[in-house]
Amino acid sequence: MPALPDPLPDPVAPVVPLGQDPGRAAADRLLGQELRRCREARGLTLRQVAPVIRGSVSKISRLERGESPPRPRDVRALAAFYEVDAQQMRVIERLLEHAQDAEWYEQFSDVTPGFLKRLIQLEGDAEEICVYENLVVPGILQTRAYARHMVRAVMPSAEPEEVDRVVELRAERQLRLMDGPLPRVVALLEESILHRRCGDAQVMHEQLKHLLHAGDTDKVSIRILKMSREWGVTPPYPITHLKFSNGEQSELAYVEHINGANYVTKPRALDDYRNALSNLRNAAASKDESIDLILKAQHRFGDRTAS
Template identity: 75%
Template sequence: MSALPEPLPEPADSLAPVLPLGKDTGRAAADRMLGQELRTWREARGLTLRQVAPVIRGSVSKISRLERGESPPKPRDVRDLARYYGVDDQGMRTIEQLLEHAQSSEWYEQFSDVTPDYLKRLIQMEGDAEEICVYENLVVPGILQTRAYARHMVRAVMPSARPEEIERVVDLRHQRQFRLMEGPLPRVTALLEESVLHRRYGDPEVMREQLRHLLDACDIAKVNIRVLALSRAYGATPPYPIMHLKFGDPDQSELAYVEHVSSATYVTRPRALDDHRNALTNLRHAAESREDSRRLIAEAMARFT
């Protein structure tokens, strides 16, 4: 196995600016998330836009605008489509929550007091991604954390935070996880250093619950959890977490996200993006198989007795 190239620092002019999200931008993001969910259910049923247009007493273009998030969703139309698609109870709860957020404002605005602008931008884009690959070398990724694990981790990195602030950060992470895990997209690959499984946050019960949660996530078809075993010599690894997002939009097909202590870098310049993508590809190749990764997680869980 060849060693990974050391990730290169990105030139300053290649960093996408981290801009605050306005209310209109957030509403548009919520509309797109709801539209994507409806499109996913329609395509899963093998239905065309023309076939479902009469369900909402509209035209093909009206359905198309709704699915692209280009027109405000009407609750009656959304629910009529969901019933016509035969959406199950769990899917209906997801649609109702997305509809609520699309009507009010971006769902994460309720956590604006504990959410920096650079993270708001990531949350918005996560909902539009088709694939997410995240590498973590210190902790379980936020989108796979249990509430108890997240609570202890947030306390460790925000020692001066008030208890209510910590709970709001935990609530935010839980909401992000719910939205990313529901539905067929985005597909999620998590590359974890084996040390993450043994680094303790909270008591043994908290760790057992967290590792059990990872094992349960392994059973979700769209989730691929892979462990980088300590026993293997696979060369240099990035010294920081990386998240890589792929989109269906040809105008913005992919980007990488690197979070720092109090800021974040959005990598879009082709050369730097290649470096991060190649690093993650090499890590995938070096990681244990899905079954061996499950075994390592189960063995780590057995240690917390």
């Protein structure tokens, strides 16, 4: 087995530097262009459509040039007025989603460290996310109750309102990642995670049920690394690997530690992380075996099918 990468490689700049958002600007422009095409196809002027959103001609013009943040209500009102067909509406909704995604987490900026903002930005653009966890269920697969106990454990002095906001951030992040065919998610979990109590038995039972439900979809693949295996040393820290469908940077690895995170894009270091995750995939239990392991762990926390 190849040697595992050093725990804390030299940090490198993320693919999308925080504070610069070319993806958001491009999405705004594309959405504006699509709205302009729809308007012009109907032979309508800016002055004629401005009343639809109770705005001015300049507001419509800025929206079509991508210079104003698009409001979902305005975009949908214009699309309805233009009587776009179902296919055009899907295009508009997707562009609107892209234009909104880069900013949605800013409402949680007071409880979101900069390194996590970068990860959330990148996750939204990824084609595949492979995450290895050795201690807890990954954040993108946690239930609210499980997340709440996790947050309380790592933020013991936090006020209840702050805990609520962190939990809401995790829930919103998961909802957005699971909506749509991409990104695909591969979760490689140490078996001990299934038995390590976080909260009471009810919390664990629901969390394991959630894993089973997620793994039963085409979007998520959950593989368990059995405690009984004898194949080598596992990484002592979580690893997240992101693949992108295009662009100059097609992949990166993300390694979080106590005071920050490293974004790895240097080819040699990236090879090490990719190989480590490939070895973990090969060593993990099959889909059916993984389901059985989760079911056994769930049974350990009691039968709550009636709840």
